Amino acid sequence: MYSPSSRPSLASDAPIGIFDSGIGGLTVAHAIAQAMPAERMLYFGDTAHMPYGDRSPELVRTYSVRIAEFLAAEGCKAIVMACNSASATAKAAVEACVDHDIPVIDVVAPVVQQLGREGAQRVGVIGTRATIGSGIYGKSLREVQHDRGIPDGHVEEWPTPLLAPLIEEGWQSHELMLPVIQGYLEAAGWCAGDERRIDALVLGCTHYPLAEEAFSRVLGPQVRLIDGPAIVAKAVAHALTVRGRLASADGPSVQHQFMVSDLTENFVQSAQRFFGKEVHLVPGGPWFQH
Ligand code: DGL
Secondary structure (H helix, E strand, O other), X not given: OOOHHHOOOOOOOOOEEEEEOOOOOHHHHHHHHHHOOOOXXXXXXXXXXXXXXXXXXXXXXXXXXXXXXXXXXXXXXEEEEOOHHHHHHHHHHHXXXXXXXXXXXXXXXXXXXHHHHHOOOEEEEEEOHXXXXXOHHHHHHHHHHHHOOOXXXXXXEEEOOOHHHHHHOOOOOOOXXXXXXXXXXXXXXXXXXXXXXXXXXXXXXXOHHHHHHHHHHHHOOOOEEEOHHHHHHHHHHHHHHHOOOOOOOOOOOOOOEEEEOOOOOOHHHHHHHHHOOOOOEOOOOOOOOO
């Protein structure tokens, strides 16, 4: 457990710590930067151990705890688990390893709460094997539908493990992306033309927002895509607001820090696609080789 006695004070100008198995979480970082331009982020991508989606829950927990302890030690005022696979398996472990004064925001709960508020009835969820195998979306969405008395609530989950590697390759708009998405969604029975079983689709992997257009083409206009990163950014803003820790808008222009556990050749280029602008890497973080 990270010792509070050695913790730097959680001032509003402290960075928001954010992590993912690699670059997918940069879609969440991008949404946070859009929603709160005055906030500084310290992003850690665990590229040495990705993909988390194919790892055991125990291993994802071990990696997540190590990263969260590092971010807390760096004085982060909040920790964002910008990875569905980690959020699905390691939220409690991460909360337990950092001081309770540091809010931990995962990417599953805010989306589930939002769908509950909207009264979403027939929801489909796609994600990695780790996320779908955990059943977290189905369980928590059914709970929220039940608690809110949403009539005819219905949730279906489907693993789509090939999509994250394809998107990471930059193939989100490639002609081969459509048949792969089509294959998965047809197998799930959610495609345009099928008797429609879902009204909303949760993109339960932080890579997937990059392929939004391909999903829309396959699903047709009747199925709403849920914009996870924007919803999570709102949850982060809320967590900081209630603690009086929002960065001041008249502060100096912010410089984010990005770290990875293994710098691969195409990381910087791919990271730029996910974050929407150039990413400057700094050396450091857990597993950093000097
Ligand atoms: N970004 C991760 C997620 O949201 C998926 C990539 C991985 O498997 O590491 O689950």
